[in-house]
Amino acid sequence: MAPLSAKVALLGLLAAPHVAAASDYWSERCTTINQRKSWAALTDDEKSEYIRAEKCLMESDPINDNDSSYINNEYGKIQNIWDQFHYTHIVEGNYIHYTGQFLPWHRYYVRVHEMLLQTQCNYTGAHPYWDETGDTESYQGHMGDSPIWDATTGFGGNGTGTDRGSDCVATGPFANISLHMSSHNKTDYCLTRAWSQSDLNGANSSNVQECFDYANYTDAWSCYNGHPHAAGHGGTGGLMLDPVDSPGDPMFFLHHAWLDMEYWKWQLADYPARLTDMGGNNVMAEESLEIAGLSQVGDDVLDYDGDPGNTTTLNHNLYMRGNMAPNVTVGDVMELNGTVICAEYIY
Numbered sequence: 123m124a125p126l127s128a129k130v131a132l133l134g135l136l137a138a139p140h141v142a143a144a145s146d147y148w149s150e151r152c153t154t155i156n157q158r159k160s161w162a163a164l165t166d167d168e169k170s171e172y173i174r175a176e177k178c179l180m181e182s183d184p185i186n187d188n189d190s191s192y193i194n195n196e197y198g199k200i201q202n203i204w205d206q207f208h209y210t211h212i213v214e215g216n217y218i219h220y221t222g223q224f225l226p227w228h229r230y231y232v233r234v235h236e237m238l239l240q241t242q243c244n245y246t247g248a249h250p251y252w253d254e255t256g257d258t259e260s261y262q263g264h265m266g267d268s269p270i271w272d273a274t275t276g277f278g279g280n281g282t283g284t285d286r287g288s289d290c291v292a293t294g295p296f297a298n299i300s301l302h303m304s305s306h307n308k309t310d311y312c313l314t315r316a317w318s319q320s321d322l323n324g325a326n327s328s329n330v331q332e333c334f335d336y337a338n339y340t341d342a343w344s345c346y347n348g349h350p351h352a353a354g355h356g357g358t359g360g361l362m363l364d365p366v367d368s369p370g371d372p373m374f375f376l377h378h379a380w381l382d383m384e385y386w387k388w389q390l391a392d393y394p395a396r397l398t399d400m401g402g403n404n405v406m407a408e409e410s411l412e413i414a415g416l417s418q419v420g421d422d423v424l425d426y427d428g429d430p431g432n433t434t435t436l437n438h439n440l441y442m443r444g445n446m447a448p449n450v451t452v453g454d455v456m457e458l459n460g461t462v463i464c465a466e467y468i469y
């Protein structure tokens with residue numbers, strides 16, 4: 123086994139060329155900072171433009187990787203860009219949850235989603251977010267009245283359809299879509315939802331404040347991973363409750379953009395010190411595996427990637443499968459308004 127210093131040096135040498143390439147890639151795609159707004163603050167035209175572009179991803183041929191073992195993989199057949207996003211999250215599921223890279227990885231995932239909407243589907247806006255805390259206050263006890271679920275200008279409603287199985291979404295632009303990627307079943311399936319007001323309430327202001335009050339990343343990320351993260355997943359229910367298959371619901375991306383905004387607010391509260399505060403474990407704890415319903419991965423995770431041990435550092439590799447976007451490091455995404463993420467949140 124090579125001594126640690128040799129391993130670190132080797133990683134440094136290997137990292138240099140693709141890091142440079144990634145930085146060119148992202149600077150070309152960051153001509154203006156994306157101003158990310160709450161869904162509720164968008165005009166009807168902006169809303170329909172986003173939905174149009176999202177549906178376009180679902181109809182666009184996969185990009186950058188036509189390798190047959192990637193296209194025909196163990197979770198189904200990749201038929202469009204939407205499936206590529208879905209696949210990446212499923213196959214990376216054991217690495218990116220309940221670990222230190224949880225917040226940075228999902229930050230990058232949302233950014234790649236925003237970027238491909240823009241570059242592949244001519245989307246003219248920025249990535250919207252779901253103001254979950256606001257919804258718990260404005261629609262207490264009747265979350266379905268939020269404009270985000272509107273059948274005409276939003277994401278459609280609760281799962282009420284029965285013709286293709288129970289809890290299929292039957293209203294709005296994503297009614298009747300067929301999803302192709304699943305960690306359970308290779309058969310195409312419908313988008314399901316089963317709203318839960320009590321789960322959504324986990325995004326309430328006191329729960330978010332509790333996370334905001336932590337003084338270091340190690341404490342803060344695991345708090346954000348708790349109630350605030352669970353809120354959008356459980357509140358939406360259905361497919362969103364699945365730890366790895368959940369990005370099949372377009373709401374996933376608005377939920378994670380919101381969580382990312384809360385993380386950025388936390389970073390700004392001690393800026394710029396929190397641009398370099400990273401930590402957390404690279405291998406999930408046993409109890410986390412149980413909670414998440416995930417399976418253990420091998421010791422290879424300890425070399426995954428750029429980190430010599432079980433603690434996540436700024437050097438950690440963020441990976442989108444199928445060459446959807448270049449590898450970057452956690453350090454590259456720490457500054458929300460830097461070249462890679464290229465965003466700010468309006469709140």
Ligand SMILES: *[C@@H]1O[C@H](CO)[C@@H](O)[C@H](O)[C@H]1NC(C)=O
Binds near residue numbers: 188
């Ligand atoms: C994959 O893409 C490459 C480059 O565009 C092309 O040359 C090749 O024929 C494609 N292979 C398949 C199986 O479509």
Ligand SMILES: *[C@@H]1O[C@H](CO)[C@@H](O)[C@H](O)[C@H]1NC(C)=O
Binds near residue numbers: 178242243244
């Ligand atoms: C994006 O716009 C370009 C230029 O107008 C056009 O050629 C292309 O077909 C559009 N792409 C999509 C997916 O609409």
Ligand SMILES: *[C@@H]1O[C@H](CO)[C@@H](O)[C@H](O)[C@H]1NC(C)=O
Binds near residue numbers: 293297298
């Ligand atoms: C969904 O499909 C059903 C049955 O095929 C059809 O009756 C319904 O109108 C469709 N709904 C939408 C919103 O397209």
Ligand SMILES: *[C@@H]1O[C@H](CO)[C@@H](O)[C@H](O)[C@H]1NC(C)=O
Binds near residue numbers: 307308309310
């Ligand atoms: C896969 O899903 C289909 C459609 O929902 C269902 O009929 C079938 O029983 C499922 N198969 C397994 C093995 O779960």
Ligand SMILES: *[C@@H]1O[C@H](CO)[C@@H](O)[C@H](O)[C@H]1NC(C)=O
Binds near residue numbers: 266281282289315
């Ligand atoms: C949403 O659908 C789920 C599953 O069918 C159901 O249990 C729940 O009561 C519904 N909620 C509302 C507000 O309609």
Ligand SMILES: *[C@@H]1O[C@H](CO)[C@@H](O)[C@H](O)[C@H]1NC(C)=O
Binds near residue numbers: 323327
């Ligand atoms: C938020 O939810 C928690 C339970 O998760 C509860 O203890 C707390 O009282 C709630 N806060 C508000 C402001 O509703």
Ligand SMILES: *[C@@H]1O[C@H](CO)[C@@H](O)[C@H](O)[C@H]1NC(C)=O
Binds near residue numbers: 337340401
């Ligand atoms: C984070 O802060 C807690 C106190 O809340 C402390 O116990 C812990 O050692 C700190 N972790 C790091 C990595 O600094």
Ligand SMILES: *[C@@H]1O[C@H](CO)[C@@H](O)[C@H](O)[C@H]1NC(C)=O
Binds near residue numbers: 403408432
């Ligand atoms: C990594 O860290 C987690 C959380 O602290 C711990 O439960 C797990 O045992 C560690 N795994 C290894 C292989 O060190």
Ligand SMILES: *[C@@H]1O[C@H](CO)[C@@H](O)[C@H](O)[C@H]1NC(C)=O
Binds near residue numbers: 439441
């Ligand atoms: C991206 O990272 C993955 C995981 O470490 C690695 O297998 C892959 O070769 C990397 N891609 C590039 C282009 O460096």
Ligand SMILES: *[C@@H]1O[C@H](CO)[C@@H](O)[C@H](O)[C@H]1NC(C)=O
Binds near residue numbers: 459460
């Ligand atoms: C990013 O935003 C912060 C806070 O508004 C600001 O201080 C910083 O200069 C910005 N960084 C860049 C690269 O524009």
Ligand SMILES: [Cu+2]
Binds near residue numbers: 218219228365
């Ligand atoms: Cu996830």
